[in-house]
Amino acid sequence: MIRVVLYLVVVAAVAFGAVWLADRPGEVVITWPWLDQAWPRLGGDIRTGLGVALIAVILIALATALLFWVIAAIWRSPGNVAFFLRHRRSARGYQAISRGLIAIGAGDLKAARRLSGEARRYAAAEPLALLLAAQTAQLAGNRPAAEVAFRKMADHAETRLLGLHGLFVEAQRRNDHPTARAVAEEAVKDNPASGWAAQAVLDFRCAEHDWAGALAALDSNMKSGLIDKATFRRSRAVLLTARALTGGDREQARADVLEAVKLSPGLVPAAALAGRLLAEAGDARKAARVLEAAWRTNPHPDLAETYAHARPGDSARDRLARMQALAKQSPGSPEGALAVARAAIDAREFPTARAALAPLAATPTQRVAEMMAEIEEGDTADIGRAREWTVRAVHAARDPAWTADGLVSHKWLPVSPVTGRLDAFQWKVPVADLGPPGPVIEQTGPAVPAAAQPATIPAGRDDSAAEFGPMAPGEAREEVTLPAVVPRQRRPAEAHAAETVIPLVHSPDDPGPEGEGELAKEPEREGPRQPEGWWRRAFR
Secondary structure, eight states: OHHHHHHHHHHHHHHHHHHHHHHSOOEEEEEOHHHHHHOGGGTTEEEEEHHHHHHHHHHHHHHHHHHHHHHHHHHHHHHHHHHHHHHHHHHHHHHHHHHHHHHHHHTOHHHHHHHHHHHHHHOTTOHHHHHHHHHHHHHHTOHHHHHHHHHHHHTSSTTHHHHHHHHHHHHHHTTOHHHHHHHHHHHHHHOTTOHHHHHHHHHHHHHTTOHHHHHHHHHHHHHTTSSOHHHHHHHHHHHHHHHHHHOSOHHHHHHHHHHHHHHOTTOHHHHHHHHHHHHHTTOHHHHHHHHHHHHHHSOOHHHHHHHHTSSTTOOHHHHHHHHHHHHTTSTTOHHHHHHHHHHHHHTTOHHHHHHHHGGGSSSOBHHHHHHHHHHIIIIIOOHHHHHHHHHHHHHSBOOOEEEETTEEESSOOSBOTTTOOBTOOEEEOOGGGSSSOOOOOOOOOSOOOOOOOOOEEEOOSSSOTTSOOOOOTTOOOOEEEOOOOOOOOOOTTSTTOOOOOOOSSOOTTOOOSTTOTTTTSOOOOOSOOOOOOHHHHHTO
16 A cells, blocks of 8 residues: 555655746756857857757656666676686586486486585585495495595585595494594584484493493583483483493492482382492491482382392391381382392292292292292292292293393393393393394494493492492402493494394203304392202203
8 A cells, every 4th residue: 555655745846847837937058169160050059948858868768878887898808708608517527426326326327326426526616426425426326436525425414424524424334433433523523513423432332331421522512512411310320330330349339339329219229239338338328328319210120129228237137127117118019029029038938038029929930930840948848839939930931131132141231242232221121021022123323333342340248239238347349340332223324124033041062153142041039048958950
């Protein structure tokens, strides 16, 4: 509406001006002495009407503008021609790049090679031309040519991260872990928010048991917004627990594990280790509080074992009373009943142990059947009943164990030896026991960490290296090693690659891949044991 009004106002003003000029005809006189000499008949003056003079001025202005435009066009014509030719070459280059990438996606190697050549001819300086060349080389299986293209991309600021990512993938494919780590570290240095590089650096440091470096990488990932707060707290708790397990400084280990418990109260290894370290330091009350809080969140046999032996001077009956008090904090939990039964068997209170296992005896697991066999042998000396429970233990369902990526471990580990994933181990029934046997699918991740050197950790007298049990005065502490993490990953870019089937448990004659024999054993129950009966010797 406003435009219409303005248009009408302008038309009215023009019409008014035209009428005003028509009502007031004037005369324009141009006096020029040169005209008097050239054309004496004109009398030295040029006279015309006002309207004609205005029209003449407009025509002269238009003619002058046209003349200048023609001169400028002639002057700029060489540059315009060169620009046209460059634009046409660029258009053909971009068209070749676009069609080449489509051909690579379709798997047409012949067309990809042809279009890659056109892209180099018409748009050699374009970063996408280098990407097309690298992708074509990868499709043809020419790894050296692909690496050359990725290195050229890494030299350009615009495609540096893309080139580094390509070099990282190629290093993974040829199992060159030092090069892959160096490329990932360089990418993180250039851009800490690069997700693939940040995760790869974290995985590499975890695989090499560089817990301080892994903590620094995790903090950087949090600052860059790559992980949420819940994931950060859980991962930091796992890394702190790992550092406490492998560190030689008891005070630092205690501080690390207490922070881990605060970050993730349900992390069983952290709570169990905190309880042992606090009990060793003489703070049994605080150890009990930590273990009880973790037990209420996640009842676990490691927590029960640590809680039972938090005071080394307690008798077997004292431990039984502690287990009964702990079991009341998680009513109905099978782990509570198993903990009471274990303590009752150690205290030779067989009726109490039988009563604790009564709700679980209808559908017993291996642990329940083994305990029932011990009860029958120790309480009634009924060899037949003990043998019956022993046979049932052989065929009973498996109990939960620490499992990760199809691998069963007798103790918790911070990273998976299969894929190198952090916090991969979960306390659950192994997958093979949940249904018909089948292949175990490997977990994949963004990085293939390098094989780390074994890290020495202090060990207690009879416990594993992760337990830090109390030591007798003057007792020497031996040095044991964690298994080196040699992760295996599926290579996503290699189509139809054969999957590796990882057995859950290896037989004694077939210990499995190198470095996994100890981890592949079934979990063993820790703690005080009764003298072996005939049924243990028979089915050993």
